Amino acid sequence: MFRNRILASTVVLACGFASSILPAHAVATDYRFELVGKPQLSGQKDIVQIRLVHSTDGKPVPDAVIFESTADMGPQGMPTMPAPVKVLPAKGGVYSFEVDPGMAGTWALHLAAKVQGEPETVRGTINVDLVK
Template identity: 40%
Template sequence: MIITRTLRALVAALPLTAVALPALADIKDYEFQLTQSEFKQGDGVVITVKLIDKRSGKPVPDAVIFAKRIDMEPEGMAAMASPIEMLPSPEAGAYSFKTKLVMEGGWRLSLGAKVQGETGTLENKLILEALP
């Protein structure tokens, strides 16, 4: 009889615990956004992106960026890539990279990241323009 009462109490409490849990996010709820889309062609160009939670519009700090590439795919020259180096974060939720934009025209910044507390991999491709 004691076991039956305990089981009934546990079963009755289950809906309450389900309501108390926060809604789970999905990796698709996040995206990188360029802070500017036009840059002067040359060496030492610093590109900054923000990682945004699309549900709230707030920046997301502490992502682990494990893949980065910049190339001229928008100009049909995906093989023309430049070295890219990650720099210290200028502010929470912002991520900066230093590169060399050797030619004017369209460039694609490809990023792969893990967002703290989320499963899956965030992958974004951002288009920017190098001006003379």
């Protein structure tokens, strides 16, 4: 009992200490996805290129593993309208996705990524104008 209480207060102290001396400690919200150029039309599909950037220093993250990518038309009031998304090979820190939109307009591309040395999953949404 007594020992548990000591342990608990030690943990609280340790956390407060860590956050006060390490304000730049990477958390998942330290990253953002950015659109690279305009989507390129390829047949009926759009090729969307995205960069993952570490917000605090603006450096691109080239070795992330994007394990989730979905698209819906939420930005235009159609969150239940999905579009197939295919992950294409990443090149030079640029992540590419082939989206097959059911209609032209603004789509939300939701991404989840694993970043080296970052325990938390990095999530982000990019709004992108797609054509048919």
